[in-house]
Amino acid sequence: MLLPPRVSHDQAEEIAAAHYGISVVAERLAAEHDDTFRLVTAGGPTRLLKIAQIPPGTLADAGASPLAASFQTAVLLHLARAAPALPVQRVISTLDGRPELHLDGHVVRMTSYLEGPVLGSRPASAALRRDIGGTLARLDQALRPFAHPGANRTHLWDLQNFHQLRPLLDQLPGQPADRDQRAALVSCLDRFEARVLPRLADPATRRQVIHTDFHGDNLLAAADRVTGVLDFGDSLAGPVAMDVGVAACYQFGAAAGTDPLIPALDVIAGYHAVDPLGPGDPALIGEFMLLRLAARIIVSQWNAAREPANRDYLLRRTPQATAHFAALRAIGRHAVADRIREALE
Template identity: 35%
Template sequence: MTERSPATKKTDSMSATWSTTTIADAEAAVADVYGLDGAVKRLSSERDETFLFTRADGTDFVLKIANPAEDPAALEFQDGALLHLAAAAPAVPVPRLVPTKGGEPSHTLSTADGPRIMRLLTFLRGELQYRTPASEAQSHNVGRSLAELGLGLEDYNGRPPAGKLMWDISHTLDLAAVVDHVAPERRAQVEAVLGEFERSLPAITGLRRWQIIHNDFNPHNILLDPAAPTDVVGIIDFGDMVHAPLINDLAVAVSYHLATDNWAARTRAFLEGFLSARTLEPGEIELLPLLARSRLAMSIIIAEWRSARFPENRDYIMRNHVTAWQGLQNISDLTPAGLKTLVPNFPRPESCRW
């Protein structure tokens, strides 16, 4: 997405406002652009308008109408990734784009707020991970799914549009511009992470493996089989993809396993799952604790900054704040050596390519 850091842009796609699309207008747009009749139901979303569209025959789809500040190139980048995965890694469970009547992956609506891009995607049926009981078996399978997704994206040659994504760990230091929004009792610790990141920047930028990564592999974006809540059946929300070090994707995902009393066991299971499909290089392992701390610090800074700016949306913005802070406490002194004790024998993975 084109969400830029506060240091480089004052108005971004997360800050933009727009006129609400009525249910009747959404249904009419689907009928006109896709030739499909059905009913629309609004879903919660922060940066666009998202709806559940149920076709007349009962088949569900997800309808997304981008906000007018969205960069069309960013959505083309996302569409390219989904099309690439459909061809290169069909076993990876991601949404499929539904073509318009003209065979296009999206359509631009003319609205009072300006052009807005509409897309229709297949609906993946499953339970969001955060609503299911956590277990080590689940963490293992989620870790493997991330590795498989990364392998599917490894050869995707699309590039995100110019600009910095606020949620890109590579640009953690940009958040120093708004760190004063963090409450005093938390500020010193997040500032310490920013300092650690700055000292390690040469090693981070020198990592060998860079590729397109999902960059938001969290329990709100992972669907599990309700009958077997250890089995991943869907991966959604490709709006935060970036070209970045591969290990950043793992750091993002690991950060959501760190807020419980059994975080060490869950993290071990997650890493073992990832490593069952893909290796990690020594330099990546060395940086993983810092990058996970950086992601957690980012979550705290961005949430406190944005909730102050948009108090009406505070509940949504702050939904991960408590767990991010707890996770940061749990790994505040985790070293690379300590991480290696969690998974002492990094296994050679089986081939996992399509």
């Protein structure tokens, strides 16, 4: 079965019928790159179908390969065995028992569909923010013994290779109003290469398979707890501090009228209460918070220039990232690290 660059609703329904034996109505979901469909069955459970697009020869897809997609499937299979209580999607096998399909160079995976409200950017209580951190900690604990050759991948959101974004920043059209922000982003790149990158090579920096994308659009939440964790598409082997920093930065400034760092500290403290962080982690978490905000500004604009039809989706969080990047820089790295240490006491 040949798949075009974008998979149609009809083709998604044909895949479900031919390989999974179910009759469905396919509804396309917004996604950064892959074709993703919600599959509604007549009286049966809703499913999710994800078809990984693997266009060759582009930096943005350096982490996209059949091996990388198989790695994502392996992560979900491992979590089903190692941590069945975690609220993550479960892999649905094909009619002949395969956990995923390889169709003309594309990788197809069907999973259960987790129902419930997406946290998104709506305000979260302090209790929910702590549960975000605690849920991430339980996920990291479950993934700690997991190994797979596909984990040794990278992509544009991999902050271990933040320096790969320098040519992307150089390609963005500059405006006079953007000069101060561009200078700040260049400074961030320079600091990463001089100070952060050497620390990542330190054997004391704890590494494992991590989610790397633990934000509101990938979390279902009800009341004061996380009820679902979605999208392992960016998972890879990396430092635990990066996973925590990414999750924390998305809660930075989330509570209106308060100190903008407090919501992020709730996430970090919630993580630490379940999976204690090491003495070197506070400073590194602070660095990764700033790096993720910088990456959001650069990558979203670069992707929007490449995919103008998807521009609104790709830039939906850029104004927020821009404001938070400036606010976090204003607090200062040393002050952020000190306050993270205090939150862990």
